[in-house]
Amino acid sequence: MITIEQRAEFRKHFRNNISSRLITDKIVKGIVFGCVVLAIVPLTSILLEVVRNGAPTLSIAFFTQEPGAVGSNQLGGIGPAIQGTLMLIGMSSLIGVPVGVMGGIFLSEYGNNKYGHMIRFFNDVLAEFPTIVIGLFAFIVIVLVLGNFSLIAGMFALSIIMLPIITRTTEESLKLVPVTYREAGYALGIKRWVVVTRILLTSAKSGLITGIMLAVARIGGETAPLIFTILGSSQFFTGFDQPMDALPLRIWRLSLLPYNSSIAQGWGAALVLILIVLSLNIGMRYLFLGKRGRGGRFRITAGR
Amino acid sequence: MIQTVKLKGGSPIFDKVFKVMAAIAATYILAIIILIAFQLISGSYPIWDKEGISFLTGSGWNAVEGREVYGAAPYIAGTFVTAGLAMLIGVPISIGIAMFMSELAPKFLRSPLSFVIELLAAVPSVIYGLWGLFIFRDYIKNWIEIPLGNTFGNKVWFLSGAPFGLDIFTTSIVLAIMIIPTISTISREIMIAVPNSQREAAYMLGATKWEVFKMAVIPYSKSGLIGASILGLGRAVGETMAVTMLIGNATGPSAFPSSLFAPGQTMSSIIANEFAEASPGSLHLAALVGIGLILLIVAIAINIVAQLLVSRVLKAHEGAVLA
Amino acid sequence: MDDLESQQVDKMETVTRTPIIRKYVEEPQYKLIAENIVASYNGIEAVKNISVKFRERAVTALIGPSGCGKTTFLRCLNRMHELSQNAKVTGKVLLDGQDLYSKRDDAIIHRRKIGMVFQKPNPFPTMSIYDNVAAGLKLNGVRDRKIIDQIVQGCLEMVYLWDEVKDDLKKPGMSMSGGQQQRLCIARALAIQPEVLLMDEPASALDPIATQKIEEMINELKKEYTIIIVTHNMQQAVRVSDYTGFMYLGDLVEFGETKQIFENPRNEITAKYVQGQFG
Ligand SMILES: Nc1ncnc2c1ncn2[C@@H]1O[C@H](COP(=O)(O)OP(=O)(O)OP(=O)(O)O)[C@@H](O)[C@H]1O
Ligand SMILES: [Mg+2]
Numbered sequence: 001m002i003t004i005e006q007r008a009e010f011r012k013h014f015r016n017n018i019s020s021r022l023i024t025d026k027i028v029k030g031i032v033f034g035c036v037v038l039a040i041v042p043l044t045s046i047l048l049e050v051v052r053n054g055a056p057t058l059s060i061a062f063f064t065q066e067p068g069a070v071g072s073n074q075l076g077g078i079g080p081a082i083q084g085t086l087m088l089i090g091m092s093s094l095i096g097v098p099v100g101v102m103g104g105i106f107l108s109e110y111g112n113n114k115y116g117h118m119i120r121f122f123n124d125v126l127a128e129f130p131t132i133v134i135g136l137f138a139f140i141v142i143v144l145v146l147g148n149f150s151l152i153a154g155m156f157a158l159s160i161i162m163l164p165i166i167t168r169t170t171e172e173s174l175k176l177v178p179v180t181y182r183e184a185g186y187a188l189g190i191k192r193w194v195v196v197t198r199i200l201l202t203s204a205k206s207g208l209i210t211g212i213m214l215a216v217a218r219i220g221g222e223t224a225p226l227i228f229t230i231l232g233s234s235q236f237f238t239g240f241d242q243p244m245d246a247l248p249l250r251i252w253r254l255s256l257l258p259y260n261s262s263i264a265q266g267w268g269a270a271l272v273l274i275l276i277v278l279s280l281n282i283g284m285r286y287l288f289l290g291k292r293g294r295g296g297r298f299r300i301t302a303g304r
Numbered sequence: 305m306i307q308t309v310k311l312k313g314g315s316p317i318f319d320k321v322f323k324v325m326a327a328i329a330a331t332y333i334l335a336i337i338i339l340i341a342f343q344l345i346s347g348s349y350p351i352w353d354k355e356g357i358s359f360l361t362g363s364g365w366n367a368v369e370g371r372e373v374y375g376a377a378p379y380i381a382g383t384f385v386t387a388g389l390a391m392l393i394g395v396p397i398s399i400g401i402a403m404f405m406s407e408l409a410p411k412f413l414r415s416p417l418s419f420v421i422e423l424l425a426a427v428p429s430v431i432y433g434l435w436g437l438f439i440f441r442d443y444i445k446n447w448i449e450i451p452l453g454n455t456f457g458n459k460v461w462f463l464s465g466a467p468f469g470l471d472i473f474t475t476s477i478v479l480a481i482m483i484i485p486t487i488s489t490i491s492r493e494i495m496i497a498v499p500n501s502q503r504e505a506a507y508m509l510g511a512t513k514w515e516v517f518k519m520a521v522i523p524y525s526k527s528g529l530i531g532a533s534i535l536g537l538g539r540a541v542g543e544t545m546a547v548t549m550l551i552g553n554a555t556g557p558s559a560f561p562s563s564l565f566a567p568g569q570t571m572s573s574i575i576a577n578e579f580a581e582a583s584p585g586s587l588h589l590a591a592l593v594g595i596g597l598i599l600l601i602v603a604i605a606i607n608i609v610a611q612l613l614v615s616r617v618l619k620a621h622e623g624a625v626l627a
Numbered sequence: 628m629d630d631l632e633s634q635q636v637d638k639m640e641t642v643t644r645t646p647i648i649r650k651y652v653e654e655p656q657y658k659l660i661a662e663n664i665v666a667s668y669n670g671i672e673a674v675k676n677i678s679v680k681f682r683e684r685a686v687t688a689l690i691g692p693s694g695c696g697k698t699t700f701l702r703c704l705n706r707m708h709e710l711s712q713n714a715k716v717t718g719k720v721l722l723d724g725q726d727l728y729s730k731r732d733d734a735i736i737h738r739r740k741i742g743m744v745f746q747k748p749n750p751f752p753t754m755s756i757y758d759n760v761a762a763g764l765k766l767n768g769v770r771d772r773k774i775i776d777q778i779v780q781g782c783l784e785m786v787y788l789w790d791e792v793k794d795d796l797k798k799p800g801m802s803m804s805g806g807q808q809q810r811l812c813i814a815r816a817l818a819i820q821p822e823v824l825l826m827d828e829p830a831s832a833l834d835p836i837a838t839q840k841i842e843e844m845i846n847e848l849k850k851e852y853t854i855i856i857v858t859h860n861m862q863q864a865v866r867v868s869d870y871t872g873f874m875y876l877g878d879l880v881e882f883g884e885t886k887q888i889f890e891n892p893r894n895e896i897t898a899k900y901v902q903g904q905f906g
Contacts, residue, residue, distance in 0.1 A: 002781035002817075004851050010778055011820050015768030018510075018736050025512035029408060035400025036417065039488070042481045043424045046435045053438075102329030110323055111330070119330045121611070122337055128535070128607040129340070129600065130542030132572045136596045137340045140347050144584055160336055167333065193322035221428025224544035227576055248430045252545060255434050263438065270431050281426045285419070299489065303428040304544050501749035504707055505812070509763035509819055510739030519762060523753040 047274075054271025057264050063272075067234045067250075067265075075261055078269050080236045081250035084151070085276075087237065088230070088246055089216050091155040096162030096219075097212055101201075103163070104170020104211075109196055111171075120171075127164035131304045134160050135225030142229070149231035149243040157225040162215040169211025169298055173204035210284045210298060217280035221273060221303025223248035247273045248303060277302070341600070348594035350587055359594060365556040367581065367588045374591040376571070376598060378559035382472070383570040383599070385561040386547065387540035389476035394483045394540075395533045401484065402491035407517055418489070425485030433549030436478045437470075441550070444477065445469035449565055465565045470552040473564040478546050483536035490535060494528035494617050495521055531613025538606040542599065544572040553577050571599040658683035658853035659823055664703050664718035666696070668711065673699040675877040676718075681823075681870075686845060686854040688864035688885065691874035692900065697857045698746055700874065701825050704855070705741040706734040722823065739767060742821035744829045746857075748808035750800030750815070757796040759811055763819035782817045785847075786810040787840035805832045813841070817848075824848065826856040830863065842867050861901060865889055873897045 002010075061077050068074030107120055138157035143149055177200050185195035201208065226232075231243040232253055247269055254266035281300050351359055355374055362375020405417055449467030456463045502520040511519055522529075552567020555578075559569040569577075575592045582589035659681040666674040674696045681687050689697045702708040706727055708716050720727040727737050750759050760779045769775055779796075783789040788810045792803075800811055809832045816824065826845075830838040845854060845867050858864050864871055864885065871888040873881045873896075881888060881897045892898040 002778075002785060006777075006781070007820055007851070010769075010774060013769045013771055013774045014820070017768040021512050021515070022735070025514045028514040032400045032404045032408060035397045036404050038397050039401055039424060039481075039484050040420055042435075042440070043420060043427075045439065046427060046431065047423075049435055049439050050431065099329045099332055102326045103333055106326035106330040110326060116330075119333060123333050124611050125604060125607055126333060126337055128538050128542070128603065130544070130572060130603050132542070132544045132575055133340065133344070133596050133600045133603075136347075136575065136593060137343050140343045140593070141339070163333060163336070167330075191316065191319050193319050196322070217426065221430065223428070223430040224572070224576060227579060248428055248545075251430050251434060252549070255437055255549060266434060270434050273428060274431060277426055277428060278423065281422065285422070300422045300425045300485075302426050303430070304542065499749075500710065500712075501745060501747060502751065504710060504745065505749045505751065505815070506762075507707065507710060508705070508738060508741075508743045508745075508816065509766055510735055511766055512735055515766060519766070520751065523751065526753075 050267060050270050050274055053264065053267035054269075057268030058271070062265075062268055066236060070257065070259075070262070075265065076234075078245075078247065078250055078265065078272070080233060080245040081247045081269060082272065083236055084230065084233075084244040084246040085220060085248075085273075087151065087244070088154055088158055088226075089220055091151070092158035092162055092219055093212070093216065095155070095159040096166060096215065099159075100163050100166025100211075100215070101170050101208065103167040104172075104174065105196055107167065107171040108174035109192075109200075120168075123164045123167050126160075127168065130224075131157075131161055131222055132224040132228075135228035138225065139228035146241060148241055149229060150239075150241045151230055151237075151244045152240050153229035154226055154244065154246070157229050158219040158222060161219050161222060161225065165215040165218060165301070166211050169214065170204075170208055172298065173207025173211065174200055176207060177203045207298075213280050213284040214298065214300060217277045217284075218301050218303055220280070221248055221277050223252055224304050227252075247276075344593055344597040344600060348590050348597050350590040351594040354587065355591075359591070360598070363557040363560060365559075367578075367586075372587050374587070374594075376591075376595050378554075378557065378561075379569050379571045379574050379595060380598065382551070382559060382561050382568040383541055383572070383602070386472055386476045386479055386551070386568070386570055387537055389472070389564075390479035390483055390540045391533060391537055392480075393477060394480035394536060395487060397480070398484050398487035398533075398536070399491055399529060401488040402495055403517060403521075405488070405492045406495035407513060407521070418492075421485050421488055424481070425489070429482070429543060429545040430549075432478055432482055433546040436474060436546060436550045440478065441469040441474055444474045449473060453565060461562070462564050465563045467565045468552065468567070470550055470567060471563075471565050472551065472561055472568045475547055475551045475568070476564075478550055479540045479543060482543060482546065483539050486539050487532050487536040490532035490614060491525075491529050494525045494532060494614070497528070497617060498524045525617060527613050528617030531610045531617070534606055534610035535614065538603055538610060541606060542572060542603050544576055548573040548576045571595050571602075575599075656683045657681065658723065659704065659855075660719075660721040661700075661704060662719040662721070664700065664716065664720070666699050666703050666708050666716045667714065668699075669713045670715075673877055674703065677874075677879045678718075679872060679879055679882055681853055681855060683853050684849060684851065685869040686849055686856060686867050687870040687872065688868035689855065689857045689872050689874060690859070690861070690864055690900070691880075693859075695874045696877040697874055698827055700879075701743075701827055701855065701857055704823075704825055705738050705743055707743065739763075739819055740821050741823045741825060742816035742819060744809075744813050744816050744824075744826040746827040746831070748805060748812050748832065750803070750808050750811050752799060752801035754800055755797045756792050756800055756803070756811060759800045760814050760818050763815065767819060778818050778820075779814075782814040783811075785817060785844050786814045787837055787844075788814060806834060806837060809833060810837065810841070813844075821852070823853045824855070826854065828857055828859065830858070830860070838863075861889070861903070873900060875900070 063077060063082060064079045065077035066080055068076035107116055111119065134157050138153045142153040142156055181199055181203060182195060185199050226246050226249045230246060232249050233243040233245045251266050251269045254262045254269065351374060359374060359376055361377050363377045364373040364375050366373050405414055409417060445467055449469065452463055453467045498521050502524055503516050506516040506520040547570050551569060551573055553573065554567040554569050561568050575595055578592060582592055657680040662678050664674055664677045665672060677700060691697055699708060703716050704720055708714050722737055722740065727734060751762065754762065757779055760782055761775050764775050764778060780789060788807060803811060809829065813829055830841050833841065848854060868885045871885040872879050873888060875896055881892060881894045888897065889901050892901060
């Protein structure tokens with residue numbers, strides 16, 4: 001038992017250090033705020049520079065024409081790149097969305113077992129694969145086999161990148177649907193697959209769409225895998241088994257050229273790309289606003 | 305009622321078919337991973353066959369037929385140096401941002417702030433590269449590299465060389481900016497997962513905000529924060545376009561990171577840079593695929609460690625909420 | 628620098644020790660005064676305008692049905708309530724005449740003088756048992772290891788935990804049983820040598836022997852401390868408290884000497900509650 005006298009003795013050892021501690025606290029708060037500023041500055045600079053350098057390039061011709069010959073007065077536009085990006089998004093979704101959604105359904109509805117846990121784990125691992133490696137893979141199994149750089153190879157690579165994103169967001173959205181919905185369905189004697197497709201997918205619609213938009217925004221900015229697959233081209237679509245252009249790839253190629261006019265076009269293409277990517281991401285934010293989400297596994301990532 | 309009846313439709317076979325389809329989709333993910341690993345191993349077999357272990361340890365790089373030699377050591381080193389520097393810069397800033405968002409920011413600021421971080425996460429790598437190449441590089445060169453080089457260039461080895469702006473230093477800083485969203489977002493989630501009762505215990509003892517953070521938040525979330533940082537490391541290691549555009553692309557022994565202000569090369573950047581010159585079936589291509597394989601192994605290892613650390617913390621939190 | 632600080636300490640301590648010297652001479656004083664405390668979560672009031680004075684060197688029990696706002700009110704007394712999500716509080720809390728709510732930083736200065744034991748035990752899970760108790764001491768600049776050792780042992784003895792843990796002081800706080808954790812948290816609050824002790828159902832997870840020890844401890848601490856204890860156990864309130872407040876639906880329905888509240892309640896609801904005919 002501590003006596004009153006002992007306690008008085010103890011209290012003598014307490015230091016009145018509160019003011020210095022409060023100063024430390026203020027300093028730390030200042031530093032922490034500085035960190036936030038350090039993150040905002042480059043973002044602001046990037047957005048401003050892209051708009052400042054990119055906006056003057058924009059014109060109808062810029063959107064619709066094929067690129068002119070390198071170094072010539074014929075500047076041309078980035079029409080094929082826009083076409084290619086849109087085609088790649090559409091084609092990759094054709095594989096990535098159904099397979100990803102089905103994979104997500106498996107994890108959420110049938111995946112509460114060892115196999116499910118394993119798939120979930122590997123899905124997360126695949127999501128963090130360096131995309132350049134996925135590009136190399138598509139090059140080996142498609143380009144080398146078909147003997148040609150092609151849109152198909154690009155689509156294959158991008159669909160692999162989409163897959164884990166859609167799988168995890170689908171799983172997450174389905175898990176957010178209250179258990180009672182499932183129970184009600186089963187109680188009425190409705191078949192499981194009908195419950196899933198008619199009841200669960202409908203209730204989880206906004207989450208699903210969010211996941212798809214996240215994935216689309218992600219692959220829209222992917223550059224590295226395209227180097228190995230679609231190669232780049234200065235013509236509009238000529239065939240699925242032919243090389244193709246895409247916005248991020250075009251930006252890279254333009255940035256390597258030693259002409260100011262090319263670099264200006266690179267900024268213009270960057271502006272178009274950033275508008276597409278950000279509007280998809282911002283759109284999904286509004287779609288999903290108010291839901292639990294955004295955090296957790298609904299994470300925005302950008303093309304590498 | 306009518307709807308229910310309609311919903312009942314379909315033969316029981318469909319239930320099985322549906323489940324099998326879902327299982328196939330899930331298995332597809334696994335199959336892809338295995339196939340990627342297999343193709344990279346077999347695609348790089350010639351280089352392992354010729355160079356053996358010296359592919360990992362050697363630094364020569366010559367694609368001229370007859371004099372071919374391939375060593376990946378400089379690029380492995382370049383990857384770890386740039387990613388490590390990016391961590392050194394990015395992790396403290398990210399933890400600071402996470403702390404601001406979870407502990408300090410007034411409510412009306414939190415949502416706009418996470419929006420800003422999300423925007424930072426949404427910018428494609430190639431645009432970071434473009435910005436780094438034509439905008440940021442000049443600032444770095446004129447404001448930091450040249451003054452530092454002039455003052456310390458002769459005395460400090462890692463600041464030697466003529467500053468050019470396209471080098472390990474610029475690359476690392478841009479990489480740091482690129483991993484900030486990843487690390488700060490996950491760190492924030494992990495900090496939010498710290499139960500308030502822990503903070504209250506520290507407040508009760510008379511702690512200031514910072515002391516609460518040190519006493520209650522950090523110890524509780526430490527492994528998760530480490531996991532978040534390692535996840536950032538994984539991103540930095542696999543990052544391609546921005547690095548390719550900024551690192552200056554040295555090859556051979558000179559690509560060994562010797563100074564912050566010297567050009568270098570990473571595993572991903574050499575693949576991107578040299579791919580166009582490597583013809584199918586050549587040893588050169590096999591070497592690039594081999595580097596891809598090393599990169600993949602490194603990335604997978606990093607990510608598995610990170611996933612385990614992060615998910616353990618966040619799962620414990622979910623359990624606490626349910627309990 | 629250090630000298631200056633310790634001088635300041637001396638000055639501060641003389642001020643705070645004055646009441647102790649006066650203790651058997653003067654009439655009992657009010658240590659803690661709550662005025663017009665209104666506390667809400669998400670705009671819903673959980674405490675509706677409570678004003679009450681707590682006597683120095685006395686134990687006040689707060690009783691009332693579950694959800695009536697006891698915890699919320701207790702948490703207003705050391706500015707803990709405002710840390711909850713969407714929580715708001717208005718009113719005044721005077722500690723030795725100084726308003727806790729007057730300035731922002733004051734909360735930190737005053738909290739050290741107000742120890743709190745939470746309803747759910749919340750030891751720091753990664754810290755050792757020893758460090759849990761010593762945490763507040765290090766914060767408040769106690770550097771002398773001998774003194775820290777003495778305080779840690781003394782506080783653990785007071786909560787009847789010393790004999791159980793003296794050989795595993797290095798073990799993490801989370802490795803203990805619920806009741807042990809609760810007592811560890813009491814020891815942690817005692818270690819900072821507070822002047823006011825707020826205890827939210829401190830004996831809810833304890834066995835009868837530990838409960839008895841804690842009640843003995845409260846009786847001992849009463850000689851110097853102002854203690855406010857929330858309890859669902861009527862016998863405990865009768866045994867340990869000098870004053871009792873009965874809360875109901877966010878109001879302090881009745882407040883008075885414990886004997887009077889339990890034997891001769893003025894309010895009908897109080898009467899029903901203390902006689903156990905509630906609901
Ligand atoms: N974090 C919170 N968020 C929202 N409402 C809360 C919160 N905590 C308590 N409340 C509400 O405030 C009211 C008072 O709660 P309080 O915890 O103070 O009750 P109590 O008297 O301590 O109950 P018990 O005896 O069960 O501990 C309750 O109606 C409760 O629903
Ligand atoms: Mg309570």
